[in-house]
Amino acid sequence: MKLVILDRDGTINVDSDEFIKSPDEWQPLPGALEAIARLNHAGWHVAVASNQSGLGRGLFDVGSLNAIHAKMHKALAALGGRIDAVFYCPHTPDDNCQCRKPLPGLFEQIGERFGVDLRTTHVVGDTPRDLQAGVAVGCQPHLVLTGKAEPLRGKPLPEGYPEGTRAHQDLAAFADWLIARAPAPKPVA
16 A cells, blocks of 8 residues: 555645634645645545644534544545544643654554555645654655655755655655655556
């Protein structure tokens, strides 16, 4: 199975220092949903791994989070795309859980759910912690220069990013890169 693990806020949708608390606040980044649909059409499955400490902070509830994800799924479906599963950490940094990125708990759950070798999986995010969590279980790291990483456009990556991190202008550029690397289909004999 070909699997890509994406961060949500700042990678798929516009991020906010005030948290994304309702479907009205969730707005996709330009070209991001189309990029996911292109990945799907090229045979890639997509999972999301997202820290959602706004739950633990009491800023929104699971019903609101589900409504946000329903909006995301509906918008993707309209483009012929899909996210196969959304994994999220509801804890605050003070909870000392194992699922809050940069710790690898969400990625371990994704690996178990899909039964995949995460060393063949690409992780895409806009912060070092997104990539560190994936690299901890063997994923290949990709930074999108959107969200919190937008100020890095045109600059070398600072310390803190895992070795081997590839930078892409946005999720669409990552999708183009990954699809172009896919082996050509074998001719039918």
